Amino acid sequence: MIHTDINKRCGYIAIIGRPNAGKSTLLNAFLGLKVSITSAKPQTTQQQILGIKSDDDCQFVFIDTPGMHVNAKFHNRQMNKAANAILKDVDVVLWVVDATQTTLADQEMAQKLKSLDMPLIVALNKSDRLSHSTLFSLTEELGVLLPKAEFVPCSAITQKNLELLLTVIKRHLPEQAFIYSDDLVTDRSEKFYAAEIIREKLMRYTGSELPYSSSVEVDQYDIKNGIIHIYATVWIEKESHKPIIIGKNGERLKIMSTAARLDLEKFWDKKVFLKIWVKLKKPGFMPVVN
Ligand SMILES: Nc1nc2c(ncn2[C@@H]2O[C@H](COP(=O)(O)OP(=O)(O)OP(=O)(O)O)[C@@H](O)[C@H]2O)c(=O)[nH]1
Ligand SMILES: [Mg+2]
Incomplete structure (x- = not known):
């Protein structure tokens, strides 16, 4: 149902920050649902994803x-360009900082964000691993660089201060009708979501270089007798990557498939049948983007 009432708030919030800061974990915690994949490896999120939270009187996009x-080095320029572009069109910017690992790069980021016109909220994330005094000095340090920003120490994992963060964000959202239907949680297709969840398992269960050089394509998605059937391919660049994904007697692929299936079943609240193939990319091959 599309809402037309006024006295409601709705707006776009860009979640930005360095790789591995916990942006996607935080988004999922806000929604109480995994819409965006997460892992301990940097550069898990590769494309922008909308996560929509609709309360009675407020829609957070x-x-x-x-x-x-x-x-930025060359391969990251495109990603930075995309991130910079969204900063022009949002109502609020939520900068997620890994408060356990602040470096000079965070100071430089603060300098960049200083010139933003829209409200800036800084989430000092992973506070579960820090003392009050460390969080306090970090707030002071970054506060000097960003005098207009609001700082909220929080933890996406323990959910600490997430309600507070939402309240602070809400204050800055414009009064307007909801943009999206209130039952929509993401803008991405089922095929995209399934491919992402499989990619998450590759990120989580395999070594460092492999997930970046491989890609996942969902070849088929359909519902038969209430069961979602998904056929997917993991495309690899080298034949030597195959055993890494498949594992001894297919064990690792089995573990990854099961983990992916359980996540998909939870997200859709339906039974899922999932079959994954591992295939070698041919030179010049570009998989279809779901
Ligand atoms: N201890 C702790 N760990 C966290 C917290 N939030 C996220 N993490 C961990 O940080 C790692 C990175 O989380 P992601 O949500 O994938 O980070 P991201 O900022 O989306 O990373 P990219 O998509 O690569 O830019 C994961 O291992 C998370 O479990 C937190 O509040 N506390
Ligand atoms: Mg992410």
Whole structure:
């Protein structure tokens, strides 16, 4: 149902920050649902994803973004360009900082964000691993660089201060009718979501270089007798990557498939049948983007 009432608030919130800061974990915690994949490896999120939270009187339209690098090398330039572009069109910017690992790059990011016109909220994330005094000094340090920003120490994992963060964000959203239907949680297709969840398992269960050089394509998605059937391919660049994904007697692929299936069943609240193939990319091959 599309709402037309006034006295409601609705707006776009860009979630930005360095890779691995916890942006996607925070978005999922806000929604109470995994819409965006997460992992301990940097550059897990590769494309912008909308996550929509609709309360009675407020619709938060979050845009999860790939991690930004302040000093961008070539392969990250495109990602930074995309992140910079969204900063022009949102109502609020939520900068997620990994408070356990602040570096000079965060100071540089603060300098960049200083010139923003829209409200800036700084989430000092991973506070579950820090003392009050450390959080206090970090707030003071960044507060000097960003005098207009609002700082909220929080933890996406323990959910600490997430309600407070939402209240602070809500104050800055414009009064207007909801933009999206209140039962929509993401803008992405089922095929995209399934491919992302499989990619998450690759990120989580395999070594460092492999997930970045492989890609996932969902070849088929349909519902038969109330069961969702998904056929997917993991495209790899080298034959030597195959055993890494498949594992001894297919064990690792089995573990990854099961983990992916359980996530998909939880998200859709339906039974899922999932079949994954691992195939070698041919030179010049570009998989279809779901
Ligand atoms: N201890 C702790 N760990 C967290 C918290 N939030 C996120 N993490 C962990 O940080 C890692 C990165 O989380 P992501 O949500 O994937 O980070 P991201 O900022 O989306 O990363 P990219 O998509 O790569 O830019 C994961 O291992 C999370 O479990 C938190 O509040 N506390
Ligand atoms: Mg992410």
